Amino acid sequence: MNKLYIFLKYFFIVVWTVFVVAPFLWALTTSFKDFQSVNGGVTYIPWVDFEPNLEGWKVLIKSPAKGGVDIIEPYFNSLFVTCTASLISIILGTLSAYALSRYTFKAGFVKNNDITFFFISQRIMPPIVLSIPFFLFLSSINLLDSLTGLIVVYIVLLMPIAVWIMVDFFNKVPREIDETALIDGCNPYQAFLKVVLPNSIPGLIVAGMFCIIFGWIDFFFAFILTFTEVQLLPVKIVALNSSVTPWWSLSASALVSVAPLIIVAFIVERYLSKGNLSGAIK
Amino acid sequence: MDLVANNLSYKPDDQYHLNEVSFNFKEGNLYTILGRTLSGKTTLLKTIAGLLTPDSGEIEFDGKNFLKIPVWERNVAMVYQQFINYPHLNVFENIAFPLKQRKIDQSIIKEKVMDALKSVGLLGYENRKIQELSGGQQQRVSLARSLVKNAKILLLDEPLVNLDYKLREQLREEFKNLFSKGLADETILIYSTTDPRETMELNGEVIVLDEGKVLQVGPAKEIFENPNSLKVAEISNDPPMNIIEAKILDNHIRFEGIDVEAPQHLSKLTEDGLKIGLRSSDIELGENGHEFEVELAEISGSETLLHLKRGDTKIIVSIEEVLNFKIHDKVKINFKIGRAYAFHADGKLASSPFGGLNG
Numbered sequence: 001m002n003k004l005y006i007f008l009k010y011f012f013i014v015v016w017t018v019f020v021v022a023p024f025l026w027a028l029t030t031s032f033k034d035f036q037s038v039n040g041g042v043t044y045i046p047w048v049d050f051e052p053n054l055e056g057w058k059v060l061i062k063s064p065a066k067g068g069v070d071i072i073e074p075y076f077n078s079l080f081v082t083c084t085a086s087l088i089s090i091i092l093g094t095l096s097a098y099a100l101s102r103y104t105f106k107a108g109f110v111k112n113n114d115i116t117f118f119f120i121s122q123r124i125m126p127p128i129v130l131s132i133p134f135f136l137f138l139s140s141i142n143l144l145d146s147l148t149g150l151i152v153v154y155i156v157l158l159m160p161i162a163v164w165i166m167v168d169f170f171n172k173v174p175r176e177i178d179e180t181a182l183i184d185g186c187n188p189y190q191a192f193l194k195v196v197l198p199n200s201i202p203g204l205i206v207a208g209m210f211c212i213i214f215g216w217i218d219f220f221f222a223f224i225l226t227f228t229e230v231q232l233l234p235v236k237i238v239a240l241n242s243s244v245t246p247w248w249s250l251s252a253s254a255l256v257s258v259a260p261l262i263i264v265a266f267i268v269e270r271y272l273s274k275g276n277l278s279g280a281i282k
Numbered sequence: 283m284d285l286v287a288n289n290l291s292y293k294p295d296d297q298y299h300l301n302e303v304s305f306n307f308k309e310g311n312l313y314t315i316l317g318r319t320l321s322g323k324t325t326l327l328k329t330i331a332g333l334l335t336p337d338s339g340e341i342e343f344d345g346k347n348f349l350k351i352p353v354w355e356r357n358v359a360m361v362y363q364q365f366i367n368y369p370h371l372n373v374f375e376n377i378a379f380p381l382k383q384r385k386i387d388q389s390i391i392k393e394k395v396m397d398a399l400k401s402v403g404l405l406g407y408e409n410r411k412i413q414e415l416s417g418g419q420q421q422r423v424s425l426a427r428s429l430v431k432n433a434k435i436l437l438l439d440e441p442l443v444n445l446d447y448k449l450r451e452q453l454r455e456e457f458k459n460l461f462s463k464g465l466a467d468e469t470i471l472i473y474s475t476t477d478p479r480e481t482m483e484l485n486g487e488v489i490v491l492d493e494g495k496v497l498q499v500g501p502a503k504e505i506f507e508n509p510n511s512l513k514v515a516e517i518s519n520d521p522p523m524n525i526i527e528a529k530i531l532d533n534h535i536r537f538e539g540i541d542v543e544a545p546q547h548l549s550k551l552t553e554d555g556l557k558i559g560l561r562s563s564d565i566e567l568g569e570n571g572h573e574f575e576v577e578l579a580e581i582s583g584s585e586t587l588l589h590l591k592r593g594d595t596k597i598i599v600s601i602e603e604v605l606n607f608k609i610h611d612k613v614k615i616n617f618k619i620g621r622a623y624a625f626h627a628d629g630k631l632a633s634s635p636f637g638g639l640n641g
Binding site: 174176177179180181182183184185186187190195198199 | 328331332333352353354355356358359360362364366367368369370379380383384424427431
């Protein structure tokens with residue numbers, strides 16, 4: 001029984017690991033291949049099956065004049081836009097979520113739950129519905145094709161996620177904790193900063209991760225709202241594709257574009273394994 | 283410094299949580315607020331703390347309008363029935379929190395926290411995480427946090443209700459010791475509970491609260507001996523006092539075919555709709571007694587609670603030993619009728635064996 005259990009456990013772990021790691025290995029080997037190695041039959045092992053070269057990677061940093069696509073600037077643009085928009089969304093989202101969780105709002109028939117739903121409803125609409133208003137809005141304030149404009153749009157997209165996650169989280173933090181902080185001499189701002197926020201770190205991390213992921217992978221708005229001045233990574237990667245599919249440079253760009261997400265995942269995992277997320281709030 | 287309230291009312295929905303509550307609490311005293319769940323105890327404590335603003339009425343403390351002072355400047359302390367601590371801080375930091383908030387010197391904080399830990403019996407636990415403690419220990423931490431401030435008003439909202447039986451007994455004993463010696467003379471201690479036994483043991487001034495209304499105020503002994511109404515008699519006894527509809531005629535109490543000679547303090551009551559109140563402990567099993575049918579027998583601790591029925595009259599008898607009964611068994615009981623209460627049809631006390639409103 002016990003042996004069977006251990007066998008099954010490792011069996012499924014191995015299967016799952018292969019399932020997760022294989023695409024990365026495939027992308028990694030492919031990124032070092034050339035036209036011949038990709039189209040000339042199945043090859044796996046560098047130096048044995050095929051001769052590795054850096055052509056796929058070089059394309060990513062060469063200027064367009066030399067036949068490359070130069071993703072360095074779009075890469076940093078994407079990082080900047082995602083991080084800034086996520087940070088602002090988390091700050092604004094957390095504040096609104098706290099207010100929605102702790103105070104009662106009433107304007108006619110509109111109450112707290114309706115306001116929360118209003119935030120979430122922004123994510124229910126298909127993006128295409130939002131694209132025209134966003135385009136007109138940004139063009140009217142002269143922010144089309146600019147980083148600021150993109151950040152504004154991304155805040156609209158990311159803040160609902162933060163509000164949604166944090167309202168739910170704050171609702172689980174007992175109100176009595178805030179009240180105790182008030183009784184212990186904190187004013188409402190101190191109670192929020194010194195007591196509620198430190199106990200909400202797990203929620204903040206989850207919300208932050210979702211914001212970063214959704215911000216980082218967005219292609220649609222980056223594609224519609226920018227032209228030549230500013231370009232983001234996903235748009236640039238799509239631009240790689242030409243009449244001959246360059247599998248090698250596509251693989252290389254895929255790897256560099258998931259890299260930040262993997263780094264974020266590792267940091268959070270480290271934090272998790274230290275036990276910092278568990279048991280903060282019963 | 284007195285804490286005086288005048289006609290406090292609070293009605294957030296269509297029900298009163300507080301209904302014209304007035305009191306005058308004097309420093310150095312223990313006040314017990316006794317009431318069933320949802321009677322407004324927590325609302326009253328939160329109003330005193332400043333977490334709730336009443337719709338109308340006034341609270342004055344030390345001659346100042348308390349309602350104008352925000353919670354964080356009121357110098358009150360509160361212990362909740364749920365064990366509320368700051369989960370992100372360890373035991374020491376939890377207790378030090380209110381002192382740090384006042385920007386008190388580190389070394390003094392350390393001394394005071396250690397004193398508080400000692401008085402709740404948690405020395406050696408200062409570096410533990412809150413989640414590692416048992417319920418009783420968590421409640422001690424929150425008690426220590428409320429003691430360390432030397433607050434002028436200490437509010438304890440059913441602090442023992444979420445603990446298991448044994449811990450409750452133990453902590454109640456410690457509370458009594460703390461209250462009797464540890465507290466400064468100028469503290470007003472307000473303790474809310476649903477438990478009549480706890481109320482009697484704490485032996486302070488009791489405020490009986492029901493549906494937001496103060497029903498009776500007085501020393502614990504007085505509430506127990508002379509409850510001013512049926513409601514108070516129900517609330518201040520566990521199990522609730524048995525209420526029997528009876529008639530007194532020619533010096534005899536008659537109900538359900540039972541005929542008992544009326545004691546002196548009841549003999550002159552002849553009105554209609556009279557209700558006789560008898561504590562479950564004032565009824566005993568006896569060979570020559572009146573026959574009742576067992577509806578339910580529950581054993582709690584070393585006590586047996588018998589739910590009995592005869593005709594339309596239902597009573598509860600508590601017996602100080604563990605006995606086994608089956609449903610529909612017949613038992614014979616005697617009434618210690620000399621300890622019976624009488625209430626008028628409107629619920630007001632008519633006569634008590636301890637001399638309240640005699641005759």
